Amino acid sequence: MDRRLDSLTGARFVAAFLVFCFHVATLGLFAPETGVSGPLTLLTKSAGTVGVSFFFVLSGFVLTWSARPADTYGGFLRRRLVKIFPNHVVTFALAMALFAAAATPLPTVLANLFLVQAWVPDPATFLSVNGPSWSLSCELVFYLLFPALLALSGRIKRLWWWAGGVVALIVLLPVLGSLLLPAEPRFELPGTVLDGQSIYPMWLVYIFPPARLLDFFLGILMARIVLSGKWIGLGVRPAALLAVAGYTIGLFTPMVFTVDVVTVVPLALLIAALATAERQGASTLGGPVWRRLGEASFAFYLIHEIVLVLVRATVGFDTQLSLLPGIAAVLVALALSVGLAFALHRWVEQPAMRRWARNPVPAPVA
Numbered sequence: 001m002d003r004r005l006d007s008l009t010g011a012r013f014v015a016a017f018l019v020f021c022f023h024v025a026t027l028g029l030f031a032p033e034t035g036v037s038g039p040l041t042l043l044t045k046s047a048g049t050v051g052v053s054f055f056f057v058l059s060g061f062v063l064t065w066s067a068r069p070a071d072t073y074g075g076f077l078r079r080r081l082v083k084i085f086p087n088h089v090v091t092f093a094l095a096m097a098l099f100a101a102a103a104t105p106l107p108t109v110l111a112n113l114f115l116v117q118a119w120v121p122d123p124a125t126f127l128s129v130n131g132p133s134w135s136l137s138c139e140l141v142f143y144l145l146f147p148a149l150l151a152l153s154g155r156i157k158r159l160w161w162w163a164g165g166v167v168a169l170i171v172l173l174p175v176l177g178s179l180l181l182p183a184e185p186r187f188e189l190p191g192t193v194l195d196g197q198s199i200y201p202m203w204l205v206y207i208f209p210p211a212r213l214l215d216f217f218l219g220i221l222m223a224r225i226v227l228s229g230k231w232i233g234l235g236v237r238p239a240a241l242l243a244v245a246g247y248t249i250g251l252f253t254p255m256v257f258t259v260d261v262v263t264v265v266p267l268a269l270l271i272a273a274l275a276t277a278e279r280q281g282a283s284t285l286g287g288p289v290w291r292r293l294g295e296a297s298f299a300f301y302l303i304h305e306i307v308l309v310l311v312r313a314t315v316g317f318d319t320q321l322s323l324l325p326g327i328a329a330v331l332v333a334l335a336l337s338v339g340l341a342f343a344l345h346r347w348v349e350q351p352a353m354r355r356w357a358r359n360p361v362p363a364p365v366a
Helices: 006-025 037-043 047-065 073-103 106-113 131-154 159-180 199-207 209-227 236-250 264-279 288-295 297-315 323-356
Strands: none
Touching: 006 037, 006 047, 006 264, 006 288, 006 297, 006 323, 047 131, 047 209, 047 236, 047 264, 073 106, 073 131, 073 297, 073 323, 131 209, 131 297, 159 199, 159 209, 159 264, 199 209, 209 264, 236 264, 288 297, 288 323, 297 323
8 A cells, every 4th residue: 555645745835834823923013004914823823833733643654654563663753753853943942042042941951952842831941942942842742652551552453542541631632720729920922822831731732742742643544543543534635624613612712621632533533534535545735845845844834933933033022013124024035944844844844854763664754
């Protein structure tokens, strides 16, 4: 069976672009008279969280889809570490050199470098240096546990029941977090959807690696469902409409529920629907352009916030722009982010994989 999933590779860029849009909204780039900032902040409320949740569910799905019985734990882990660390180290060093070094204590620097920052419930740590890299803390845990989770999933007979149980735990987390964790301190990020949100419940549902492991395991279960012929036959179009509905609902729910609860099921269904359609010969977002963008999406995800900070610094942190200059600044940031992402993919990520990922197992981009 052909295990390439070009549609999901292309969809990765869509998810990364949503994260980009969310971070654009946090810049405070547009002057009040443009009427852009308020609607942009509202419309992108779900964007960053949807993008991250998509990556986490997708990671479990494609690793399960591409797993080979003969693979070893050491070989698998080596390939995954070689996949994430070269781009991470380069973007970490770039962020440190450009703006983070002077304001980042050594323990925080080391936590970022070794990807353990998400374990610390302090935004000064988990959002420090290169902010998006917190999600790699979660991915690192996923990779360490994947062989055990894959073996567990192989013994499960009632896959849909287990998937429902995982979703129930995801729904329960924000309820427990809001009830049991302190409401103080709160984020102080004026003009963003996080401003005034309680830090500890948000950290639990959005950042904490064991909590996000639920998304990853849901992806594993969805892959098992498709591969075992237990898929319900939901098409790509209705699945995409469900994802849009979940995104829209997330614009109006409390942020702890927007993070994952209202979108994780539609995203899991969409991933499975895209994979099933491609398996049957109908590829969506699988063309050459989308595939190349998807292949560079990991690098785009890691570089885009650095570019946005530099564009904001160039404009002036206290300067707000009228409509057309603001749009121009965003387009420049997007073009620079895409260009640098392709450079990182070609000259950092691919050479590292060729050199150190010995005997790679063919797989879709994960």
